[in-house]
Amino acid sequence: xxxxxxxxxxxxxxxxxxxxxxxxxxxxxxxxxxxxxxxxxxxxxxxxxxxxxxxxxxxxxxxxxxxxxxxxxxxxxxxxxxxxxxxxxxxxxxxxxxxxxxxxxxxxxxxxxxxxxxxxxxxxxxxxxxxxxxxxxxxxxxxxxxxxxxxxxxxxxxxxxxxxxxxxxx
Numbered sequence: 001x002x003x004x005x006x007x008x009x010x011x012x013x014x015x016x017x018x019x020x021x022x023x024x025x026x027x028x029x030x031x032x033x034x035x036x037x038x039x040x041x042x043x044x045x046x047x048x049x050x051x052x053x054x055x056x057x058x059x060x061x062x063x064x065x066x067x068x069x070x071x072x073x074x075x076x077x078x079x080x081x082x083x084x085x086x087x088x089x090x091x092x093x094x095x096x097x098x099x100x101x102x103x104x105x106x107x108x109x110x111x112x113x114x115x116x117x118x119x120x121x122x123x124x125x126x127x128x129x130x131x132x133x134x135x136x137x138x139x140x141x142x143x144x145x146x147x148x149x150x151x152x153x154x155x156x157x158x159x160x161x162x163x164x165x166x167x168x169x170x
Contacts, residue, residue: 064097067112067139074162075103080155085110094118103141104155106148112139127168132156136165145169 068085075082085099088109095111095118102108113119119138126133126142132152133140141159143152153170160167 063138064112067137068099068110070136070163071110071134071139071141071159074159077162078155078158080104080159082108094122103143104148104151106144106151108144109142110139111142114138123168130169132167132169134159134163134165134167136160136163 072082072085081104083102085101088098088100090096090098090111093111094113096114097112099110100107101110111122113122116138119135119140122140123133123135125131126140130145132143132145132149134143134156143156145152156167156170159165
């Protein structure tokens with residue numbers, strides 16, 4: 001950059017600042033315009049929500065989860081050996097959800113039905129084929145009715161009493 005260019009730029013900036021009143025440190029404060037500051041409008045206080053302890057807010061449990069938890073808790077409470085339930089296809093059962101598991105090493109299942117009428121229809125078929133199950137609400141835990149039939153007949157009433165349900169096929 002040439003000296004002439006720098007000088008011209010600096011002079012132009014100085015002139016512009018002088019015209020605006022910003023270049024001179026000896027500005028006449030008495031001639032300066034008066035600025036009136038008004039207080040801002042009052043702001044309505046909004047209460048801050050109290051934080052809840054971590055873990056106290058739980059997601060709502062679906063009826064499917066509640067049914068599975070009910071039967072698994074009963075098995076645990078009774079000390080009955082079981083595997084973790086695994087979601088399976090509902091097939092022609094009329095259930096809206098089905099889970100496979102083992103109970104005392106025998107195959108079993110948990111079915112959750114969308115309505116009492118579907119559960120009642122399923123129970124009629126189960127009874128007709130000699131099935132053993134425990135019903136509570138709109139759900140059942142089916143117990144093995146072939147090689148583990150004696151075990152199923154023994155534990156079904158215990159499970160029914162624990163869940164407040166009904167044992168059938170025993």
